[in-house]
Amino acid sequence: xxxxxxxxxxxxxxxxxxxxxxxxxxxxxxxxxxxxxxxxxxxxxxxxxxxxxxxxxxxxxxxxxxxxxxxxxxxxxxxxxxxxxxxxxxxxxxxxxxxxxxxxxxxxxxxxxxxxxxxxxxxxxxxxxxxxxxxxxxxxxxxxxxxxxxxxxxxxxxxxxxxxxxxxxxxxxxxxxxxxxxxxxxxxxxxxxxxxxxxxxxxxxxxxxxxxxxxxxxxxxxxxxxxxxxxxxxxxxxxxxxxxxxxxxxxxxxxxxxxxxxxxxxxxxxxxxxxxxxxxxxxxxxxxxxxxxxxxxxxxxxxxxxxxxxxxxxxxxxxxxxxxxxxxxxxxxxxxxxxxxxxxxxxxxxxxxxxxxxxxxxxxxxx
Amino acid sequence: xxxxxxxxxxxxxxxxxxxxxxxxxxxxxxxxxxxxxxxxxxxxxxxxxxxxxxxxxxxxxxxxxxxxxxxxxxxxxxxxxxxxxxxxxxxxxxxxxxxxxxxxxxxxxxxxxxxxxxxxxxxxxxxxxxxxxxxxxxxxxxxxxxxxxxxxxxxxxxxxxxxxxxxxxxxxxxxxxxxxxxxxxxxxxxxxxxxxxxxxxxxxxxxxxxxxxxxxxxxxxxxxxxxxxxxxxxxxxxxxxxxxxxx
Numbered sequence: 001x002x003x004x005x006x007x008x009x010x011x012x013x014x015x016x017x018x019x020x021x022x023x024x025x026x027x028x029x030x031x032x033x034x035x036x037x038x039x040x041x042x043x044x045x046x047x048x049x050x051x052x053x054x055x056x057x058x059x060x061x062x063x064x065x066x067x068x069x070x071x072x073x074x075x076x077x078x079x080x081x082x083x084x085x086x087x088x089x090x091x092x093x094x095x096x097x098x099x100x101x102x103x104x105x106x107x108x109x110x111x112x113x114x115x116x117x118x119x120x121x122x123x124x125x126x127x128x129x130x131x132x133x134x135x136x137x138x139x140x141x142x143x144x145x146x147x148x149x150x151x152x153x154x155x156x157x158x159x160x161x162x163x164x165x166x167x168x169x170x171x172x173x174x175x176x177x178x179x180x181x182x183x184x185x186x187x188x189x190x191x192x193x194x195x196x197x198x199x200x201x202x203x204x205x206x207x208x209x210x211x212x213x214x215x216x217x218x219x220x221x222x223x224x225x226x227x228x229x230x231x232x233x234x235x236x237x238x239x240x241x242x243x244x245x246x247x248x249x250x251x252x253x254x255x256x257x258x259x260x261x262x263x264x265x266x267x268x269x270x271x272x273x274x275x276x277x278x279x280x281x282x283x284x285x286x287x288x289x290x291x292x293x294x295x296x297x298x299x300x301x302x303x304x305x306x307x308x309x310x311x312x313x314x315x316x317x318x319x320x321x322x323x324x325x326x327x328x329x330x331x332x333x334x335x336x337x338x339x340x341x342x343x344x345x346x347x348x349x350x351x352x353x354x355x356x357x358x359x360x361x362x363x364x365x366x367x
Numbered sequence: 368x369x370x371x372x373x374x375x376x377x378x379x380x381x382x383x384x385x386x387x388x389x390x391x392x393x394x395x396x397x398x399x400x401x402x403x404x405x406x407x408x409x410x411x412x413x414x415x416x417x418x419x420x421x422x423x424x425x426x427x428x429x430x431x432x433x434x435x436x437x438x439x440x441x442x443x444x445x446x447x448x449x450x451x452x453x454x455x456x457x458x459x460x461x462x463x464x465x466x467x468x469x470x471x472x473x474x475x476x477x478x479x480x481x482x483x484x485x486x487x488x489x490x491x492x493x494x495x496x497x498x499x500x501x502x503x504x505x506x507x508x509x510x511x512x513x514x515x516x517x518x519x520x521x522x523x524x525x526x527x528x529x530x531x532x533x534x535x536x537x538x539x540x541x542x543x544x545x546x547x548x549x550x551x552x553x554x555x556x557x558x559x560x561x562x563x564x565x566x567x568x569x570x571x572x573x574x575x576x577x578x579x580x581x582x583x584x585x586x587x588x589x590x591x592x593x594x595x596x597x598x599x600x601x602x603x604x605x606x607x608x609x610x611x612x613x614x
Binding site for chain 2: 137
């Protein structure tokens, strides 16, 4: 019972939300480059939000389902997923069965990292409390490496009522949003004083191009040089995700999921966490611009995203509690339903009218 | 390093991380404060703190701003900082790291000796005859940044780095000494090797050393090396810590 890798794609790795808690000993966090998309995928499927999924880069893998039945959803970038050769929508829970083949046509527009999530998640051993692959350290994920042809992935045990998630879709407005006017929001610091005011002005007034040196560790940007006040070197300190460090050559490097824990280049600012995942979807050749915001504005962006996730939980609850009538038993059912929307507990409140005369009210609640 | 360091500064590092900076120095007294704040915050166990990352001169505090307003958290940290100043810092701890110097374990010992005009025995004596302070771990998982090497054995890096260096190798690069936790490429001059495993992701904790520890290298013979390696493999070996008196 497994999911068989017939072709690994360009760079497909097992990722969860990262190996937090071990940076003090030099262990990079790794994890999904676009964590919000992974969380949405898991939420759609009824998984814990930290369940592991496949991060597919540009060209997705070809997989054969060898499970009796499994649900899946692609979030993040639309990589042109197909089931048995037929194009299917991303951001939607799809049913697959033994023998089905998942393949990809390639990116369909914005973004290069798709998250292929399965009900129950991908089961790989926990390494330092995480299932994320850290490629440079050759640890975590599937044998510490990207997927290869012939690998057999084992899905985890799905939660109760997992099948009831089939068909659930994440509406457009609840998906990760591009930052307004395509300006990535940056909080100045911790070392903005290592830069001249002209250097800071340059960063926020210029257009930068993502260079070919862009991988899971960091994105080097090409564009106007950011001027230091006196040298680029600092006594090493911590590097948070999205930190914009500027080495002596003056071109900014945005530090991504596989960044080293500490570093000795001055950091002019840090991307808002809420914009990190959208930034991770950029490809070499894409252009980006930055704008400066405060810490409390950064928190507001996160609050909005959490509110969207709660809204999605409510949608899931009502999707799961929708009445499904077996047609053979009750051939002429019309249904009207209003559903409780508590994300913690499934509730239903249905009014069922049979053949136009008998009306039943059904109220129920998950025990 | 000034006698009287300035008050710690709170530097934003995004909305989900704040850096408490004690001054931009590689200095024992600065780092002791970093370690003291780390210990105090570990003890306080604020639910909004996700993770603590101590470095030479600062403590990066990863936090969840949706659990607690960063401004509230800052007030609590400031209170801890002001009570810390009144208390004496806790005593340090030291560990002994067995090292087999020279021969196959330390192929560059001869070069380090000759380029400094010393005998190999004298390099061994100067390298093992003191305690090193572990400022931080980083670079690769478990790699200790050690301070306090005798400058008379400083040696530049290899002009051509080696493709693979065995895990446990002890090396010198300019004024620094360190231990490679895992097999990796590198350009340090190798003078010996420890049979201890510095990083094993299957173990808990996975890393042998920690920032704030003092380390002493204890020379062992190749027989002792193999004996300790056996004990490490079978899980019998215990690295004992001792309290360190300030000299």
